[in-house]
Amino acid sequence: MHRLWWLGWGGLGFSCGLLLFLLGFRWREAEPERLQGDDLRKFQLIVELVEKYYYRPISQEELIRKAIEGLFRGLDPHSFYIPKELQQQEEAQMSGGFEGIGVEFQIVDDTIMVVAPIRGGPSELLGIQSGDRIVEVDGQNVAGKGITNQDVMRLLRGKKGTKVRVKILRPGEPELLEFEIVRDRIPMHAISFAGKIGDVGYIQLRRFSETSHDELRKALRDLKDAGVKGIILDLRDNPGGYLHMAQRIADEFIAEGKKIVYTQGRVPESNTSYVATSYYSTYEKGPLIVMISPGSASASEIVAGAVQDWDRGLVVGQRSFGKGVVQTQRYLPDSSAVRITFSRYFTPSGRCIQKPFEGMSTEAYERELEERAKRGEFVDETKIAIPESLQYRTASGRIVYGGGGIIPDIFFPIDTTRRLSPCAVSAQNRNVYLISAQAYTARHPELKNRFASAEDFAKNFKVDAELWQIFEQKAQERKVSCSFASDTARRDAEWFLRAFVGKLVFGEEARTRVEMERDIQLKRALRLIPAAEELERTGKLDKERYKALVLKTE
Structure with a gap:
């Protein structure tokens, strides 16, 4: 889960990260100790020996890339190396769009697994779904072959209008499904929907990219002009993005002078604090509900955490992902880059919501959401495993928790009764x-x-x-x-x-x-506008009364 990729022209992009926007930033501390000559000679000798004796031809470039990737695998799940062929596409998708087939993917057990098709993109319109595994591309078997992200890019990237034929293994389908995908411009608007549902404003914010704040500010103004009586901000499955976008978006809801988030790290530049201003203040008063899910991460959790800690609005849904660290990106001379975990972030009450990863393999970390599902956490809030020692208090004294995602004020069990035929x-x-x-x-x-x-x-x-x-x-x-x-x-x-x-x-x-019409979670949220109004007015919430309202038969 920690690293998703967008398939596009010229490369792939990353998701589920919180990126510190530091253009032109320079380290102010002393340079780190450089490798000694013996260490460098040892590394050079190993590269030469593998290049000479390995059973198949392998270039120095590939060996060095693998060594760098291995170095990062020994750190934390959110630090990684970005090859130069991927970096340009990363910048394109964060600034608002790119060309490609339009899927987020991970390589799982040497297979290309679709994490999610990008809404409105060619793959999604053809019916490609989350959980699909791409096993063949243009007649070439790509499963169980030690495939890399670079291999995926080589096979599936292409310009708008070009075609690629894939075969997909889908759970529950006895035969492989075949699709011919015509690559297109991928719509990467941060907001996928903003409009009225009755007298309530509803905004789906899908990512924290460079355009996110401008899009949200316009949506809020339009909805206020339309006379809405409350706002629902839907951050379900929003994997995050830029830290400064999270800060600005939270600022639209939080009153001037209140802390939104602060960060702490090892170097002085990593210690920062973000406080709400008077400039970003489009919706500082009025009922507010923030929807979250297990796919809501990093920047989404900053916004939800600030809203919750100040009792500004009601947070509803399921426990969020639990990514409480910030990355900084550094460019290398060949235009590749490294993304390094730079600091931890904390909500206004002092919570770090990063879930544990020390001593865990990347694979185990990525399976953590599966473990939550097995425990029954998605349908029963009593199965949420958070130590009592991680209790914190909101501005009005309500108990909230750190150490593993944002736990909602009112839990919504995932609906299991409305499966499609x-x-x-x-x-x-x-x-x-x-x-x-x-x-x-x-x-x-x-x-x-x-x-x-x-x-x-x-x-x-x-x-x-x-x-x-x-x-x-x-x-x-x-x-x-x-x-x-x-x-x-x-x-x-x-x-x-x-x-x-x-x-x-x-x-x-x-x-x-x-x-x-079939979004039961949204219907539940709409019923809770009075609860959000009560929380804003009194700082208190009668959870049991509103839980009964949520679970009312549809």
Whole structure:
């Protein structure tokens, strides 16, 4: 989990990190002790021996890169080396976009595993899903071959408009799924949705990139002008990004003079404190809810932690990831870079929310979320394992915890009752919904004029007989071998069709509004606006009363 990669043209990018923005920064302390001649000669001799005697040809460049990567594996899970061919793409995605197939991935057990398709990108629109494993690329087997990130880049990168064919192993599917992906410009807006749900403003913030604060500030102003009675900031699965973006975004909600976050490290430059200003103050008053999940990390946790510690708003969802360290990035002469854990960060109450990693392998650290799931933590908050010794107090005296993520004020169990029907999933696996929507919208260019807005479309568009006939035909052509006769299967399929037609006609807003119909976590958050109002007014929260409200039957 600690290091994700974005597939794009010219390289890959990193995620789930908190990056200190230090352009032009210079160390002020004495230079570290340099390697002695004997050490350098030993390293040089080892490189020469391996280059000469290894069973296959291997270059000095590859050996040195592997040695550097091995050095970082011995440190912490968040420090790493960035090869020069990856660095340019990293900068591109953090500044707002890049070209590629649009997936975040990790190499797990010598296999390319899709962590998440990037919303709106070509892979996501084709139906590629989290957990998919890419086992073949353009006819070449890529599983179990000791594949590296550089290999993935070489095989899958490419310019907009070029194609790549992949075969995917998906849990529950008896056969490999094949996709032809047309590379495209990947939309990397920080905010994927900002709008009203009834009289509440809702903002999905997906990353803390260079554009995040400007996008959020505009969204908050627009929602205030629209007269909303509360704000829900959705940080679920937001893996983090720039530290200064977290500070500015938190500042929009926190009153002037209050501490947002502070950092501590070994060198003087790593010890900093960020205090709210009067300049960033768009929504310092009014009911506020922050949604988090196990995929919310670093910068997301800074914002949620500051809001929670000052009793400014209500934090809801599941325990966050638990990344409480900050990295600084240093460039090397060949344009490669290293990202080094530079300091720990602390919330205003003094919490460091970094989960333990000392003595753990990278693999064990990455499996920590799986261990939480096995314990039942995602459905039962009593299974959260945090020592009582890590208790802290908010400004009003409420108990909060450090040492392993932000624990929400009100826990939302992950919904396990609304699984999609197998038939609906099978059709999605074979990309039936998108191609059906494309065929239908091509016949009906007037759809744009039939609805006043994306919101109007989401409320009023129904799947008619023509669209359903197209869908059944495409499902048969794509060998979806099951029936949609049951109410559940048909309802699920129609939901997908409405979302994809909305995407093609009105863009991501319509698709998101259709998808929100099934977002039980969001529905729960909307019920808690009175709780956020009470917390802001009194500094107190009747958790048991509001828990009952959350668990109310849908």
